[in-house]
Amino acid sequence: xxxxxxxxxxxxxxxESGIVEVLREELARQAEALVVKEAPLVFMYATDxxxxxxxxxxxxxxxxxxxxxxxxxxxxxxxxxxxxALTRSIMAAHWYERLMGDQFGILAEGHxxxxxxMHHENIPAGTHPLRKDFAWNTRLPHAQEPHLxxxxxxxxxxxxxxGPIHAGIIxxxxxxxxxxxxxxxxxxxxxxxxHKGVEKLVEGKTPEAALPFVERISGDMAVGHTLAYAQAVExxxxxxxxxxxxxxxxxxxxxxxxxxxxxxxxxxAGNGTGFTFMAAQGFRMLEELRRLHEALVGHRYLRGAITxxxxxxxxxxxxxxxxxxxxxxxxxLETILDVAFRSDGLMERFETxxxxxxxxxxxxxxxxxxxxxxxxxxxxxxxxxYAAYAELPFLVVMEAAGDVAARFRVRAREAAQALALIRAAxxxxxxxxxxxxxxxxxxxxxxxxxxxxxAVIDFVQLDERGTIDRLAVxxxxxxxxxxxxxxxxxxxxxxxxxxxxxxxxxxxxxxx
Amino acid sequence: xxxxxxxxxxxxTLMLAPLMVGLVxxxxxxxxxxxxxxxxxxxxxxxSLFAKDMTITRYxxxxxRFVPFVLASIAxxxxxxxxxxxxxxxxxxxxxLFLVGGLFxxxxxxxxxxxxxxxxxxxxxxxxxxxxxxxxVEPALYVSLATIxxxxxxxxxxxxxxxxxxxxxxxxxxPLSFALGALLLVALTENARYPVDNPATHLELTMxxxxxxxxxxxxxxxxxxxxxxxxxxxxxxxxxxLALPFGLMHVGASPLAVVFWYIVRxxxxxxxxxxxxxVIVKMRFxxxxxxxxxxxxxxxxxxxLVLMQQFSF
Numbered sequence: 001x002x003x004x005x006x007x008x009x010x011x012x013x014x015x016e017s018g019i020v021e022v023l024r025e026e027l028a029r030q031a032e033a034l035v036v037k038e039a040p041l042v043f044m045y046a047t048d049x050x051x052x053x054x055x056x057x058x059x060x061x062x063x064x065x066x067x068x069x070x071x072x073x074x075x076x077x078x079x080x081x082x083x084x085a086l087t088r089s090i091m092a093a094h095w096y097e098r099l100m101g102d103q104f105g106i107l108a109e110g111h112x113x114x115x116x117x118m119h120h121e122n123i124p125a126g127t128h129p130l131r132k133d134f135a136w137n138t139r140l141p142h143a144q145e146p147h148l149x150x151x152x153x154x155x156x157x158x159x160x161x162x163g164p165i166h167a168g169i170i171x172x173x174x175x176x177x178x179x180x181x182x183x184x185x186x187x188x189x190x191x192x193x194x195h196k197g198v199e200k201l202v203e204g205k206t207p208e209a210a211l212p213f214v215e216r217i218s219g220d221m222a223v224g225h226t227l228a229y230a231q232a233v234e235x236x237x238x239x240x241x242x243x244x245x246x247x248x249x250x251x252x253x254x255x256x257x258x259x260x261x262x263x264x265x266x267x268x269a270g271n272g273t274g275f276t277f278m279a280a281q282g283f284r285m286l287e288e289l290r291r292l293h294e295a296l297v298g299h300r301y302l303r304g305a306i307t308x309x310x311x312x313x314x315x316x317x318x319x320x321x322x323x324x325x326x327x328x329x330x331x332x333l334e335t336i337l338d339v340a341f342r343s344d345g346l347m348e349r350f351e352t353x354x355x356x357x358x359x360x361x362x363x364x365x366x367x368x369x370x371x372x373x374x375x376x377x378x379x380x381x382x383x384x385x386y387a388a389y390a391e392l393p394f395l396v397v398m399e400a401a402g403d404v405a406a407r408f409r410v411r412a413r414e415a416a417q418a419l420a421l422i423r424a425a426x427x428x429x430x431x432x433x434x435x436x437x438x439x440x441x442x443x444x445x446x447x448x449x450x451x452x453x454x455a456v457i458d459f460v461q462l463d464e465r466g467t468i469d470r471l472a473v474x475x476x477x478x479x480x481x482x483x484x485x486x487x488x489x490x491x492x493x494x495x496x497x498x499x500x501x502x503x504x505x506x507x508x509x510x511x512x
Numbered sequence: 513x514x515x516x517x518x519x520x521x522x523x524x525t526l527m528l529a530p531l532m533v534g535l536v537x538x539x540x541x542x543x544x545x546x547x548x549x550x551x552x553x554x555x556x557x558x559x560s561l562f563a564k565d566m567t568i569t570r571y572x573x574x575x576x577r578f579v580p581f582v583l584a585s586i587a588x589x590x591x592x593x594x595x596x597x598x599x600x601x602x603x604x605x606x607x608x609l610f611l612v613g614g615l616f617x618x619x620x621x622x623x624x625x626x627x628x629x630x631x632x633x634x635x636x637x638x639x640x641x642x643x644x645x646x647x648x649v650e651p652a653l654y655v656s657l658a659t660i661x662x663x664x665x666x667x668x669x670x671x672x673x674x675x676x677x678x679x680x681x682x683x684x685x686x687p688l689s690f691a692l693g694a695l696l697l698v699a700l701t702e703n704a705r706y707p708v709d710n711p712a713t714h715l716e717l718t719m720x721x722x723x724x725x726x727x728x729x730x731x732x733x734x735x736x737x738x739x740x741x742x743x744x745x746x747x748x749x750x751x752x753x754l755a756l757p758f759g760l761m762h763v764g765a766s767p768l769a770v771v772f773w774y775i776v777r778x779x780x781x782x783x784x785x786x787x788x789x790x791v792i793v794k795m796r797f798x799x800x801x802x803x804x805x806x807x808x809x810x811x812x813x814x815x816x817l818v819l820m821q822q823f824s825f
Binding site for chain 1: 540543544545546633634636637640641706707710712713714715716717718789790791792793794795796797798799
């Protein structure tokens with residue numbers, strides 16, 4: 001099924017920009033029709049177009065595998081922006097609609113859970129920071145808005161509040177468990193404690209000046225975020241990168257994925273279960289890779305690897321250094337994975353823990369390892385190939401069980417696959433320059449990349465001066481956090497940290 | 513002479529208890545290819561904790577403030593009544609196995625009250641887990657000790673040690689090895705070590721012992737940590753004194769051999785705990801009843817063998 005077929009079947013008319021304009025009353029019905037036709041909803045964002053004489057607009061982006069993304073756009077009036085909620089039939093929309101409610105004051109009518117999402121209790125009601133008439137440096141009064149969390153009542157049921165301050169050095173997030181004995185009945189997260197305001201801060205900046213902000217959306221995902229952003233900007237201004245850049249971007253993306261999977265393998269098997277061997281060895285290997293990053297691009301978390309219109313180049317010496325370290329790490333990884341898979345105690349902790357059903361994964365729009373561990377073959381690198389992925393041998397890694405063990409296996413296999421891709425890319429690295437000049441001008445486009453946490457999708461709109469009018473970022477963590485409400489219940493409380501580590505979501509990426 | 517030894521044994525245990533905790537951590541670090549901190553770091557930690565101020569929530573009662581002293585007192589008593597390198601010095605009525613087992617349970621009960629007193633979710637979660645484990649561990653504890661008691665004909669720990677010391681390897685070693693195996697599983701549970709609890713974790717949701725002491729700080733925390741160290745030291749030293757009953761202090765023993773074997777057992781016990789914690793994974797909490805049932809059945813097997821031996825004569 002391609003986009004043209006879909007549109008003609010559903011009676012949708014694409015404008016020249018590729019966007020389909022629909023009436024706001026029609027948005028939910030058309031969205032449902034698309035989802036039924038196996039074009040899942042992946043992204044929603046709103047824009048404030050009051051300065052251009054209209055009102056607000058809400059956009060819903062659908063993925064049509066193999067043929068790109070289809071965007072539905074509904075214009076909303078400036079005085080009372082509202083539209084019938086998509087969440088009534090599409091679960092994947094539920095956080096986006098709440099987010100747009102906070103950011104723009106757009107009401108999703110009939111949303112089943114119309115509470116705040118991004119704003120915590122101290123933000124006054126009626127604060128909508130992404131409206132153009134809200135100055136980024138506004139000092140807000142200290143409010144005390146109530147925020148009710150789900151509660152369960154009954155004999156022997158009690159509540160465990162965890163966080164937002166944790167014992168380990170992790171980011172803030174509050175989790176509310178309702179348990180009976182050790183068994184989890186419900187689990188709800190409350191994140192968004194450290195809002196950075198990236199989307200607001202980059203408005204009015206040139207794409208180049210905005211790049212460092214995007215790079216810092218989630219510290220360990222610098223390549224994933226910058227790659228999606230750079231590709232969006234390049235598409236918006238019509239800039240074609242050199243073949244060498246496309247191959248290099250595969251190298252950087254896969255190197256970040258590889259490093260992150262090493263961390264997760266050590267963290268899940270080591271810290272999650274208390275198997276100290278895996279933690280010690282995994283983190284040692286991680287440190288070697290971080291030092292490699294620093295030697296190659298000058299930053300331990302690969303900042304600067306992706307540039308607008310280019311990528312950090314690798315000379316012959318750097319390529320040798322990279323290959324040598326990867327050979328060493330590959331051997332060591334095989335050894336420790338062998339130990340892990342042979343440890344009955346470890347596999348016993350992993351198996352049947354934190355099961356995510358394929359239905360839930362699909363309904364919530366799960367991304368990355370979370371989806372692929374539950375038998376959902378979603379991977380932007382094959383569905384919507386970018387950089388040089390279309391030219392490289394590549395199969396989506398998938399496991400069916402949906403438990404922690406399945407996610408561990410996906411990570412282990414993807415680590416091996418990342419190495420193969422890096423080698424293939426280095427072997428056929430085209431000659432030439434790794435950087436082309438990029439001249440910002442008016443335009444808008446989507447850009448995407450498959451980071452180690454899953455799909456990152458960016459929408460960039462540049463105004464007539466070539467500065468950013470709107471940047472909307474869809475981070476995989478944002479889509480995957482609600483999954484805990486599904487995979488947590490039924491497990492026992494001491495197994496939750498393991499479930500948590502098996503998805504390894506970013507707080508910072510969610511709260512950008 | 514006996515009075516002197518009695519005091520010496522207790523004082524040595526009290527002095528060396530933090531060292532065992534440090535040694536375990538040191539060996540664990542080495543198993544992980546890390547250099548690790550010096551083994552005497554716990555002394556420094558305890559000292560700095562004692563010098564700190566305390567933060568005590570106003571939503572706590574006298575129970576919260578009372579618990580550290582109860583635990584410390586129990587540790588003090590345990591250090592004196594559990595024989596670690598000498599036998600024939602602790603009066604039998606003081607090292608009676610039910611008295612010692614009772615002290616363990618008494619300490620757990622107070623710790624649980626302390627954990628629950630502030631009404632924090634973690635304290636209560638830890639308390640609930642501790643009570644679950646206490647109920648599961650008790651049968652295995654008493655059956656394994658009773659096995660040795662039957663074989664030794666004495667219900668005091670001191671008498672058991674005396675019996676072990678005089679035992680020839682072909683004599684009653686088999687049933688006793690069952691009992692010792694069960695006792696090791698019990699000792700790991702009692703001291704909140706692997707595979708039951710992870711003393712090094714920062715994950716509040718998985719804690720047992722640490723969850724109950726989460727609200728404590730400063731000198732109270734130091735008392736509780738010290739009490740835990742003493743408990744670990746006496747259980748491991750007694751267990752390994754039973755397993756390696758060489759160089760135990762009695763009339764006519766050479767002091768050099770006593771010191772040598774004491775050090776061997778001390779280091780070996782720390783090494784074994786560290787080894788176990790490096791090669792296995794912490795068990796799922798709902799597997800605990802299987803783990804402790806195993807301990808119980810191993811102990812029962814030993815008991816049956818001992819009783820058969822006794823009645824066949």
